[in-house]
Amino acid sequence: MVLCVICVALALIPLVGVVGYTIVRGAPVWSADFFTHAPTPEGIPGGGILNSIVGSLIIDGMAAAASIPLALAIGLYVSQSHSKIAAGIRFAADVMAGIPSIVVGIFAYGIIVNTMHHFSAIAGAFGIAVIMVPILVRASDGAFRTVPGDLGEAALALGAKRASIARRVLIPTAASGLFTAILLAVARGAGESAPLLFTAIGSQYFTASPMQPMAAMPLTIYLNGIQAYPTLQRIAWGTGLLLLLFILILSVAGRTASARLGRRA
Amino acid sequence: MVDQPEVASATLDALPPAAASSEPEPESILMLRKVSVSFSGKLAVRDVTFDVPEKRVTALIGPSGSGKTTLLRALNRLHDTVSSARVTGSVLLNGTDIYGGALHPTLLRSRVGMVFQRPNPFPAMSIYDNVVSGLRFNGVRKKSLLDEAAESALIAAALWESVRNRMTARAGVLSGGEQQRLCIARSLAVEPEVLLMDEPTSALDPQATRRIEELIDELSDRVTMVIVTHNMQQASRVSHRCAFMLMGDDRAGELIEVGPTDQIFGSPTDQRTSDYVQGRFG
Ligand SMILES: Nc1ncnc2c1ncn2[C@@H]1O[C@H](COP(=O)(O)OP(=O)(O)O)[C@@H](O)[C@H]1O
Numbered sequence A: 001m002v003l004c005v006i007c008v009a010l011a012l013i014p015l016v017g018v019v020g021y022t023i024v025r026g027a028p029v030w031s032a033d034f035f036t037h038a039p040t041p042e043g044i045p046g047g048g049i050l051n052s053i054v055g056s057l058i059i060d061g062m063a064a065a066a067s068i069p070l071a072l073a074i075g076l077y078v079s080q081s082h083s084k085i086a087a088g089i090r091f092a093a094d095v096m097a098g099i100p101s102i103v104v105g106i107f108a109y110g111i112i113v114n115t116m117h118h119f120s121a122i123a124g125a126f127g128i129a130v131i132m133v134p135i136l137v138r139a140s141d142g143a144f145r146t147v148p149g150d151l152g153e154a155a156l157a158l159g160a161k162r163a164s165i166a167r168r169v170l171i172p173t174a175a176s177g178l179f180t181a182i183l184l185a186v187a188r189g190a191g192e193s194a195p196l197l198f199t200a201i202g203s204q205y206f207t208a209s210p211m212q213p214m215a216a217m218p219l220t221i222y223l224n225g226i227q228a229y230p231t232l233q234r235i236a237w238g239t240g241l242l243l244l245l246f247i248l249i250l251s252v253a254g255r256t257a258s259a260r261l262g263r264r265a
Numbered sequence B: 001m002v003d004q005p006e007v008a009s010a011t012l013d014a015l016p017p018a019a020a021s022s023e024p025e026p027e028s029i030l031m032l033r034k035v036s037v038s039f040s041g042k043l044a045v046r047d048v049t050f051d052v053p054e055k056r057v058t059a060l061i062g063p064s065g066s067g068k069t070t071l072l073r074a075l076n077r078l079h080d081t082v083s084s085a086r087v088t089g090s091v092l093l094n095g096t097d098i099y100g101g102a103l104h105p106t107l108l109r110s111r112v113g114m115v116f117q118r119p120n121p122f123p124a125m126s127i128y129d130n131v132v133s134g135l136r137f138n139g140v141r142k143k144s145l146l147d148e149a150a151e152s153a154l155i156a157a158a159l160w161e162s163v164r165n166r167m168t169a170r171a172g173v174l175s176g177g178e179q180q181r182l183c184i185a186r187s188l189a190v191e192p193e194v195l196l197m198d199e200p201t202s203a204l205d206p207q208a209t210r211r212i213e214e215l216i217d218e219l220s221d222r223v224t225m226v227i228v229t230h231n232m233q234q235a236s237r238v239s240h241r242c243a244f245m246l247m248g249d250d251r252a253g254e255l256i257e258v259g260p261t262d263q264i265f266g267s268p269t270d271q272r273t274s275d276y277v278q279g280r281f282g
């Protein structure tokens, strides 16, 4: 019992440490202006990270919009098929999930930025989507496989076609597992910086055009955090705390949903 | 996947009409001709031939592993989804070979429904949505039609009174026996000609089992049923005809004897049938 408490305490140290230190450094930076203004030019006080917040939402939104339907369709196929192709896809998703994100970044640079001849938010979204797809494939495959096989057979025995079995039985029955999968994948994608360094590159300006370079929270943390100026470092900490909270909320929500699913099963 | 059968359906179309008597012999709605099923080349059911009379209850009995479930699933092509499964021989539904290509499997399955061993209502759907799910799968959208079908299927499944005021509740709130009756209602809603039931009461308590048996009895004048059971009392209570299956030497299931239930239980012609129905093995 005592041992358990010690173990739990030890396990929580890194989490509490990172979160605590980020709060200590980041919280004093927060103000209404910080969230509602774009950065001011060098040397002029004030300004905020609105462009990074909006940029993250746009880039991650585009990545999610592209990867979720694709990856869930693949997950559905893989979960229902016993073929070698399905096993191959599962294996590929595993391997892909382990690819370092910096490599994903240079890949996105190589095929999108090089062809478009300039940095852009859409290239960043592509990089993030490449990170999200394998996570979504594995998690949605798992969620679909929790649906008992005899439900599909029951639908089949009522004269259902494959598409309506998927739409009316498999997806609704797996819904909370799929919800968890999406939240965790978005949390993972939103925190990635390496794919964005090569692609969206960051911007001092407020822009909503996917064809232009764009700011994003992870980039703002990196680009400001490595500067020697305390004002820029403060921006990095303030942004870090916001990104951390955003991701913590997504993962806690995702894990609570899956715990609830587990209890019901 | 599924072999083209050797028997052409056309030759079996013209059957002599049933002999007229005080109790006319019912027509055969399903005719099994040398039906075999194998998985990855290994036979699980060999050469089963018998007829299923219309609007009667036919029981498939036999010890565990004798291929009852496997044979039943061949009757609405559920094996199509199992890539290792191969069905040979032919199954005629009102004279049309279901493996012959003239009848699309989805259409076949809305004419030959199935109730499973474990009650399996769709958990993400309400009671109402479960009952009308088959109609929606088949493209029915009109609310008045769905409402009407739901009510009459639930009445037929003896469930209407207990669920009419909670149609929007999840199916999971029902007891096991009610869930199984909901599954029967769900099958009835698409108005199948034949209802296949694979040990529909094996997961239920005696009280719920009795209600399902009563229900089978009530339904037998509107739908043909083929019910798998390894409960002898149940077979003798609910069925008009019995088909007895047994595993052969190579572990493939074979049909030993088929006939009126009284005869199978009273004076079977095969010693193995007699041993089985008297509980001497299995
Ligand atoms: N999907 C399958 N794959 C491989 N073998 C199967 C499959 N389904 C059934 N079998 C085989 O068919 C035989 C008969 O099983 P089954 O039809 O379930 O018997 P019963 O319902 O009479 O207990 C079993 O020995 C089993 O090995």
Ligand SMILES: [Mg+2]
Binding pocket: B068, B069, B070
């Ligand atoms: Mg069985």
